[in-house]
Amino acid sequence: MTRRDLLLASAALPLAAETPPLSGEKALMKLKLGNRRHAESRPLRPHQNMTWRMSLTQAQHPFACVLTCADSRVPPEFLFDAGLGDLFVVRVAGNIVDDAVLGSLEYAVEHLHVGLIVVLGHERCGAVAATVEGGASHDHVASLLKAIQPAVEAARRQKGNLLENAIRENTARAVRQLQSSRPVLNKAHDEHKLVISGGVYDLDTAKVDWLS
Numbered sequence: 001m002t003r004r005d006l007l008l009a010s011a012a013l014p015l016a017a018e019t020p021p022l023s024g025e026k027a028l029m030k031l032k033l034g035n036r037r038h039a040e041s042r043p044l045r046p047h048q049n050m051t052w053r054m055s056l057t058q059a060q061h062p063f064a065c066v067l068t069c070a071d072s073r074v075p076p077e078f079l080f081d082a083g084l085g086d087l088f089v090v091r092v093a094g095n096i097v098d099d100a101v102l103g104s105l106e107y108a109v110e111h112l113h114v115g116l117i118v119v120l121g122h123e124r125c126g127a128v129a130a131t132v133e134g135g136a137s138h139d140h141v142a143s144l145l146k147a148i149q150p151a152v153e154a155a156r157r158q159k160g161n162l163l164e165n166a167i168r169e170n171t172a173r174a175v176r177q178l179q180s181s182r183p184v185l186n187k188a189h190d191e192h193k194l195v196i197s198g199g200v201y202d203l204d205t206a207k208v209d210w211l212s
């Protein structure tokens with residue numbers, strides 16, 4: 001198939017650029033349905049063929065942002081059964097919020113008009129576990145542990161499993177940080193143009209436990 005054939009074939013199909021933007025609520029529902037397919041081992045693996053890929057060469061219109069951990073077991077496109085151009089993903093160990101993360105998300109909200117940000121923590125997160133264990137670090141890992149430390153302190157005051165509570169707390173705190181982040185995210189959130197939600201991915205069930 002030549003490039004011209006591909007372009008002609010793609011002209012008959014919906015292009016990425018023609019996909020209407022989704023509200024934050026609808027985007028969240030789409031992620032929930034995708035995660036259900038993933039957890040039930042019946043993924044559609046959408047938006048991965050060449051026609052779709054070519055429709056994305058000049059622009060992107062992701063329907064959601066996901067801030068999650070760098071852990072190799074939690075790639076959002078798999079967990080939410082999504083494809084190319086669907087998710088604007090920011091990944092950093094422990095899904096912490098720093099200025100680079102905020103700048104990336106602000107770009108997606110301001111310029112790509114994404115209406116949903118999901119912070120996704122995950123079970124048995126090594127970055128949170130290292131913070132719980134309190135190991136001193138003299139390298140750049142120290143900055144990660146420092147960012148996660150307040151969540152661990154809050155979890156120490158809670159009943160139940162310390163690591164599980166710290167992971168949930170770390171996720172919830174990141175959600176609150178984004179909701180109050182000036183000047184872009186808090187404004188979009190306050191004006192109901194942006195939904196900011198959180199969840200924790202269960203490695204055993206492959207399901208996301210959404211925070212209330």
Ligand SMILES: [Zn+2]
Pocket residue numbers: 069070071093094095122124125126127128
């Ligand atoms: Zn992790």
